[in-house]
Amino acid sequence: MSVLPITANDLPNGLTSVTSGSKSPALASIWAGIVPGIVLVAMITSVAYSARSLSGFALFSPMILAVVAGMIYSNVLGTPAHAKAGIAFSQRRLLRLAIVLLGFQLTLGQVAGIGLSGVGIVAATLGATFLFTVTLGRLIGVDAKLAQLIAAGTSICGASAIVATNIVTDARDEDVTYAVAAITLFGTVAMLGFPLLAPLLGLDQHAFGLWAGASIHEVAQVIGAGFQNGALAGETATIAKLTRVAMLAPMVIALGLMARRGRADASAAKPPMPWFVGAFVGVVALNSLISIPAQVHSAIALAAQVMLTMGLAAMGLQADISQLRSRGLRPLMLALSAFVFIAAFSLTLVELV
Template sequence: MSTGVVPGLVLVAMITSVAYSARGFSGLALFSPMILAVVAGMVYSNVLGLPAHAKAGIAFSQKRLLRFAIVLLGFRLTLGQVAGIGLGGVGIVAATLGATFLFTVTLGRLIGVDRKLAQLIAAGTSICGASAIVATNIVTDARDEDVTYAVAAITLFGTVAMLGFPLLAPVLGLDQHAFGLWAGASIHEVAQVIGAGFQNGTLSGETATVAKLTRVAMLAPMVIALGLMARRGSTDASGARPPLPWFVVAFVAVVALNSLVAIPAQFHSVIALAAQVMLTMGLAAMGLQADISQLRSRGLRPLMLAFSAFLFIGCFSLMLVKFA
């Protein structure tokens, strides 16, 4: 690693520290450090400006650190956990993911949302929030402002789901297993799923967590599919065929390793923390490069798209849980 990246890395680390510290304030604990880092980065760069000597380190955080963090997410999951919710549960999760992604991309096209931004919102809603947005952007190559917009919208509606869905469980007649499956199949971020799931009991929380991790496992095939689409588009345009992202292959390999080898719990804790910190640093870097004036130019249509996707995934998954 070149010493030229150090100033930018220091700035990104400072923004990340602010994001973690801010969660100690009343009300901000509801938000993940990732969304707080995006906001802090945007405020810093749009108020104070971005030092030229920091750009190399910011780019390093946005690209290399993010890719490595996504690989480490594989340590959250084993194939045994996926099997734990049964074939029916896996089917509900897969059907919800696929239908939500297609619905969001299609609606985005119909209402005039940029294709890349619509794909980011679709991935964040259907798979695993900010992590999925970051992974998807590696193959879609959207603008930093689009990533920031998608992360903010997904966090907003995921927080609404985390707070509201547990209140709906008795109204909808969902037992702990059914509610856990619904929460895991529909709420955006892993932390939000855990927060909502355990509000209704231990069984509900455990079921929600496994269902959510099953969605996380589907990140790899989704990114591969988008990568193949990008390859086809690139081939049509220039004859060049960009490689499939290496981090997806590494993610799958890590899941396989985690499934076959007994890894100490202490190691898992360290890896989970490292992955979250690196994801937060990557999103802080994106916030630092996001121009608020360009973000405003996107208007309300992408927010409407994210809201529609939120309603769709909640209703579609509930229908499958209740009647499938």
């Protein structure tokens, strides 16, 4: 009985390298590309969190500090080629997972807590601000994708909304970085300025909380401004803000439909609803139905923030400062106009209601 020799071609895929005692090409690619990139992103993220302990940096969220740190690193030292795969992984996969985890911060009961009029104010403010920003951007000559990012960041939930919207709009990394920086700037102004305006405007705690939650950009900024005027104001502001976060899903779906309709091959285009949007809605529903321990909630919230920060650090690593300069002042003026509009529009509705 003769035995036929077995060659490498006779082995299943991936086993050739195992028999030879070496790693498979796929595993080697992971270790050579993804891991170094994630390590670099994690280092930038650590710098961002550490910088918050320094005097003058406590007002900024780790996300914006991570963007800045990533930009400084890439534009001064350069981004290593072998780290690009891991940076891309952080920018895409980690960000989408973080957005899903944001759903654990919201329940349907919390939305009901601000009442039908409160939900109406939040929804009307969101829609009007988005349309105003996109329209003004078109009139003053701001790139349509950048205008959409600024509109989403202003009207919904800051950096998180910009990241989620960009998955549909597919803008350049420099546009995302510009939008995050502009939104963070004016959100910080609102966080510091709105509590000072409350006595002048004659707003009680409920009204102020509703105004802050409906108009200030980032969740952390809303909490910071709301609780400066009392516990009731802080709680109302947080619920109103999380209601805006819940509206991230329908907004992304709407933008996806618009993008699909604008393509010549719309019939062959992918479904406009990214997987993470459906997962976000599912997590909100799950969080509304079951009781999750407070410690688990805190751990999930921290994980979501860290992953968002890592994703934005990755964007900073791929941002070119010269490209940012080329955008000029028009996008900044658009972000300022959007900030003024959302503050005035939401305040008007709060006063009327």
